[in-house]
Amino acid sequence: MNAFEVLQERGFIEQLTHEQEVKELFAKGGVSFYIGIDPTADSLHVGHFLTVMAMAHMQRCGNHPICLMGGGTAMVGDPSGKTDMRSMMTVETIDNNVACIKKQLSRFINFEDGSATIVNNADWLRNLNYIEFLRDIGTHFTVNRMLAADCFKSRMDKEMGLSFLEFNYMIMQGYDFYELYKRHNCVMELGGNDQWSNIIAGVELIRRKLGKPAYGMTFKLLTNSEGVKMGKTVGGAVWLDPEKTSPYDFYQYWRNVGDKDVENCLGLLTFLPMDEVRRLGALEGSEINKAKEVLAFELTKIVHGEEEATKAQEAAKALFGKGVVAGSVPSTEMDKADFAEGMDILTLLTTIGVVPSRSEARRAVQQGGVKLNEEPAKDVEMKITEATFKDGTLLVQKGKKVFHNVVLK
Structure with a gap:
């Protein structure tokens, strides 16, 4: 051809x-x-x-x-x-x-x-x-x-x-x-x-x-099935620089695209043969998740290399399987002194960037969408102290798809 x-x-x-x-x-x-x-x-x-x-x-x-x-x-x-x-x-x-x-x-x-x-x-x-x-x-x-x-x-x-x-x-x-x-x-x-x-x-x-x-x-511009431009998240653009968008976040973005967008993205953004693209795009029900995993892996491999793609894939499986995740997801180092007097949960969520504003952080907590080390955080007045951490690490989860480690230094 x-x-x-x-x-x-x-x-x-x-x-x-x-x-x-x-x-x-x-x-x-x-x-x-x-x-x-x-x-x-x-x-x-x-x-x-x-x-x-x-x-x-x-x-x-x-x-x-x-x-x-x-x-x-x-x-x-x-x-x-x-x-x-x-x-x-x-x-x-x-x-x-x-x-x-x-x-x-x-x-x-x-x-x-x-x-x-x-x-x-x-x-x-x-x-x-x-x-x-x-x-x-x-x-x-x-x-x-x-x-x-x-x-x-x-x-x-x-x-x-x-x-x-x-x-x-x-x-x-x-x-x-x-x-x-x-x-x-x-x-x-x-x-x-x-x-x-x-x-x-x-x-x-x-x-x-x-x-x-x-x-x-x-x-064609890269849009989803509803005609909305793809490549934007709550935190901004999805970058190819790993310092701006980590390989894990990059992988997760493509793992979570809409069912109707999988075949289009596979055709436009990977080198997979079109016979395979059409086969994956035709999967239905829960099977379409396998196609999304292929999309996320192939794209991450092209942009960040096979090693980073494999790490991201394993991290995603560990998270959703409740396995060990330390070091495998995006993380932020913070001083112990920041938590000496207790840091309120809204400040923490905005500081590490899992939400763009305190109002959205408040809404996420009130709706039961935030977990700390897999424990639901229900109080918007909650104070995070060193005791909240486990072995110096706090896994913050927002919704089903956003994870972030806070590591004490």
Whole structure:
């Protein structure tokens, strides 16, 4: 199978330009394509991972990935899918984020012997001559066409509107594609479905200015069966950095996806053969839990390695089997002195991050959803002292799925 057939079978493809030409291009193979990554944090998250997997499948089929780090565009901020203007980041923050993400990408994409390329659009965007840029590139964009784009239309109706700074983003992304075409013979841009307007801008710029063929393709966004974006928890995004989201928490996130989402996630986020994906997705009743375990293990193995995936799986089984769990779940070290006068349970729950606020902590305790070393905690006024710990460890459980060890030091 060529890359187009693989992506289509696994459920990636949402929209594409010049469909017949794209199919013929993929049939020949050796396509040089790019995916842009917005360095708004120092780690990739689950939302990025879908496009990273698409890149990996493309590379496995003999095509050449170009990972474009948005060190230049991040100074403006992509308005796509945003109701408000993004917070401005310093150059130092952006450059640090770029460096961190570059390291992460090497775990999923093979960069050896020129098999893939990493570039940073800061190289050509940060020192642009504005007048020359407007004359050379701006003349190929019409304002009425740009305002018709979904990413701009939704903002025009808001009270804050759309800043002129953000209005430049589409032109900048189109210019990225143009530069990559000239520098690396890149003929295709891939991205999430929310990038369609920006991708079209680059395709049309190349075709108008250079008279050369260029193509675009978008992938479905990672959503559940109800159309809600996946990759968010009470504590925030599900990160690929183990320091931000532990391998255990990462495993548990996928172990707990909805029954209807298992097959879709297996197809998009693992390398399992599609026959196996369909078999697992067809399981019913309690059997679907086996498919969720496979999903969680395979994904954790890709992101964190097989050893961490095995640890996470064993930790989950130990927890739900009431086995020994010390050291196998997320933990927080706290000083004994913190508990000398007794720490109230609401403070403890918010400090270790199992709930985002005291009000939610109070609600969880009142509803009987909190256990300390497997004993229900029913009193919101309860004080946690050193005596509450067992061998210097306190296992905090919220609901059926959230566990956290507090370790005295």
